[in-house]
Amino acid sequence: MNALPLAFTAPAVLIALAALPLIWWLLKLTPPRPTSEVFPPLRILAGVLKRDETPSKSPWWLTLLRMALAALVIFALADPVLNPRNASLSADGPLVLVVDNDWATVTDWQSRVATAEALIGDANGSDLPVSIVFTADPTHDAVPVSAATALEKLRAARPKPLRPDRVRAVEALKTALDGTRPGTLAVLSDGIAIDERERLMTELAAFAPAQLRLIEGDNVAALAITSAANGADALTVTLSRVDGRLARSLIVDAQDRQGRIIASGTVDFSAGATVASGEISAPFELRNDFARLSIAGLGSAGATHLLDDGFRRRRVALISGDTGADFQPLLSPLYYIERAIAPYADLIKPGVADLAVSVPEILAQKPSAIIMADIGRLPETVCEPLQTWIAQGGTLIRFAGPRLAAAPVGDPLVPVILRQGERALGGALSWAEPQPLADFPNFGPFAGMPKPEGILIKRQVLAEPTPDLAERTWASLADGTPLVTVKESGAGRTVLFHVSAEATWSDLPISGEFVEMLRRVVQLARVGNAATDGPAKATLAPFRLLTERGALTSETGNARPLDLGPSRPTAATFDNPPGLYGTEDGFAALNPLPTGAELKPLNTEASLPITREPLAGTAATPLKPALLSLAFALLILDSLVVLLMGGAFSRLPRRATTASIVALACALAFAPGDHASADDSRPGDELIFERLDNTHLAYVVTGEQDVDRLSESGLRGLTDFLTYRTTLEPSPPVGLDITKDELSFYPIIFWPISATAPMPTAAAISRIDAYMRAGGTVLFDTRDQFSALGGESGPSANGERLQAILDNIDIPPLEPVPSDHVLTRAFYLLSSFPGRYSGSPLWVEARQEAKTSNSELTSSGDGVSPILITGNDLLGAWAVDDNGASLLPTVPPDERQRELSFRAGVNIMMYMLTGNYKADQVHVPALLERLGQ
Secondary structure (H helix, E strand, O other): OOOOOEEEOOHHHHHHHHHHHHHHHHHHOOOOOOOOOOOHHHHHHHOOOOOOOOOOOOOHHHHHHHHHHHHHHHHHHOOEEEOOOOOOOOOOOOEEEEEOOOHHHOOOHHHHHHHHHHHHHHHHHOOOOEEEEEOOOOOOOOOOEOHHHHHHHHHHOOOOOOOOOHHHHHHHHHHHHOOOOOOEEEEEEOOEEOOOOOOHHHHHHOOOOOEEEEEEOOOOOOEEEEEEEEOOOEEEEEEEEOOOOOOEEEEEEEEOOOOOEEEEEEEEEOOOOOEEEEEEEOOHHHHOOOOEEEEOOOOOOOOEEEOOOOOOOEEEEEEEOOOOOOOOHHHOOOHHHHHHHHHHEEEEOOOOOOHHHHHHHHHHOOOOEEEEEOOOOOOHHHHHHHHHHHHOOOEEEEEOOHHHHHOOOOOOOOOOOEOOOOEEOOOOOOOOOOEOEOOOOOOOOOOOOOOOOOOOEOEEOOEOOOOOOOOOEEEEEOOOOEEEEEEEEOOEEEEEEOOOOOOOOEOHHHOHHHHHHHHHHHHOOOHHHOOOOOOOOOEEOEEEEEOOOOOEEOOOOOOOOEEOOOOOOOOOOOOOOOEEEEOOOOEEEEOOOOOOOOOEEOOOOOOOOEEEEEOOOOOOEEOHHHHHHHHHHHHHHHHHHHHHHOOOHHHOOOOOOOOOOOOOOOOOOOOOOOOOOOOOOOOOHHHHHHHHHOOEEEEEOOOOHHHHHHHHHHHHHHHHHHHHHOOOOOEEEEEEOOOOOOOOOOOEEEEEOOOOOOOOOHHHHHHHHHHHHOOOEEEEEOOOOOOOOOOOOOOOHHHHHHHHHHOOOOOOOEEEOOOOOHHHOOOOOOOOOOOOOOOOOOEEEOOOHHHOOOOOOOOOOOOOOOEEEEOOOHHHHHOEOOOOOEOOOOOOOOHHHHHHHHHHHHHHHHHHHHOOOOHHHHHHHHHHHHOOO
8 A cells, every 4th residue: 555645554454444333323322211219308309409311312523523533543553654655666777876974964874774774675675786875985886786785885884074075976886887777776865065066966867767766854954063253252153054944043062172061152043044153152261262162962073163273362462662653543553463463363452651561461461472563672671571481382473663673683582683774675765676575485374375466565674694594584575585584482483574564664564465464473373372382384193083973083094194285175075084183282173164164955957857755764654643642632522521511510619719919029229339529539649630730841850969950940941931932831840750750741851861870770761661652752961962872982971871771762763853854843943952052963763754755845754753862951051040040051152042942942842742733834835836836
């Protein structure tokens, strides 16, 4: 009876249906009434009580109910089966089985084996040879064999944690059959297409089989994790499925190396969607402990996603040599760096500008990498901790700039020996043209990246030629000069980009290659400064391999080492199965599916003569459990009807049901919290508010009373002059103890240098360095009429003291104030900046754009110079007594020189307070000339 949609495994039981008329006759019979004797005392109640009447036959509907119950029991005992398996095979040729045994077949592998066994059993009954191939096996023996041999081969097969290679299986069939026409060609498919171009059924139809049968499962378990991204606040995981008909919610577990679940998240599929994403929220440190992801309830290689050290989110600290350019972010050294690595790293920024304080605080947070943009000199107290941190696995990434170019030679935290100064490419004073980048070498993190196009380098710092310079160069210019160099130190490294981190020296920071280069360098850093195994290797040996059930095993079998070069596979292959490659100290993960893969259903053309069948156990549906359940339900219904008709429920007492009263909710009493008021203050706040509300000129207290008294008198004289000549009305000057006083309240600090004064401590000099780095300006006055950078006869004692101070300060390159500088026209038009003396120039930060500009009209650099140096004793020229009379004469005595000195002070203050807003005024004549006016 298996030719019908409904079959019975015990059809003889159906003979019992003939007994239904007898059952009907028996149900209609009623037993005789029992004999009753009248009890006399009850005669009075005879007319009151209602007499019970027994019908002579049962109601028709109750009889029909009982007949249906009996029929259901008979049908259930006959064991009916819906859609029984078709056991017919074509005898025109051998049975050919193409069996998918990839990762997607793990959950229903036993059903697939049972289906194949049934087909092989049918072939054995018809004495047909069997050819069987497994698409996830690296080798195939598709020669037709006996059914018994094919059955042994089937039972020895196992699912593999790989994608199927159906092309190789079809080629093996072509070779084995050698033109023989199959009788029945059955494909036990996982229902997933390898790619959109796959035409498996079309290629199999070319064999011209008498029967072409496609046997698939329900594909509900065909789920895979296709990608995972460690974001700033959570881990984002993406899943793909084949069957997108129904909405579905899945739980994804994150496990550590010991297999313990430490976090979970939910991924929700909407109806009709085959791709969905979800988040696993966990702290940064906990997410870095994730070793693999798995879908709860699914034990397959596709439902497992391995994570390696490259997945983990790095903690990167950013330090800049110039933190005062927030008003022009595009010129900030950290602007492009921050945007390049923010998507895949947690950024740390120093809380204070003082490197002596901020660097130890950063190292305490155990960053994986530290990026320094244009920092020339580092405080001596932080050099040794940085070197220790690098030796333990940290990566220090430095970018060049004016400060690094002006730094002294011999910095231990630079990977190569640098020439002092920078190399300018292009411009009126250079014969060289801006250089493009050369091809990346085949070693280092940039190997495999295409040659960057459209990037020109206009300025760089040069490395001194050494025998190992080529080995330390990760990137270079077309003329061979290094662009990125490295030095390995213990388990870590120091990397130097020989250009600035903003777009003034090159086009690199505004290119896409910059993001990829910086990402690759940061990925070299180990999370939490874990020990590394030295330089990156070209290949990694198999360490742990993934089984078809999603577990890791140490049995590596015939797996080959993983190539990390340009030919590195994006997903598991026969030579490189999925798993971990490397060692316990460091490894790379290879997953069954490539990143971003999307599961698609198998392509089949409607015109092909394909017979679709489900797997064994899913096609034939037994109806016996359902029929017995229905019969039992009818039996319960019959029992209730009998009890109801017998009056059993009428004897039950009535119980009044009352609604329960809802209790009143108690109001929550909130304890009053502490409230801070504006009146709350701490000692010293009044002084802070006073200095914030007013502009004060400040000077450094040297410890010598004569020098400090003269500094206060000089700034008091300049304050009076500013009040009389400008709208600025400064408050009285302030003397600063640079070891403890807050410096950020003052736009400029005047520091008279005295060789006999106590040498400032390293901490005090570091605070001055931080003040200058944060946007403040210090005017150093050696008061010796000589250039602070030395003259022909050598520096004076005050000049030597200044050099000792500046040795521990990261200062930019300096130049005498040019004639077109904003300082010469900030308020008065000046050509010099005299004090008591007039022989020393005023040194300011060198303007980088002026070196390559071919125009005579140049503006000052953006922002304000953090340092001014003179030897003309400005404070001595400004010093006045209580009556406003000058305390010291000028040299030579000339009141005009004193007036120019005050005007120089006014210009300096206007420059400090307004910046370079007047810089564009120098272009007015040229603009008018171009406009013809």
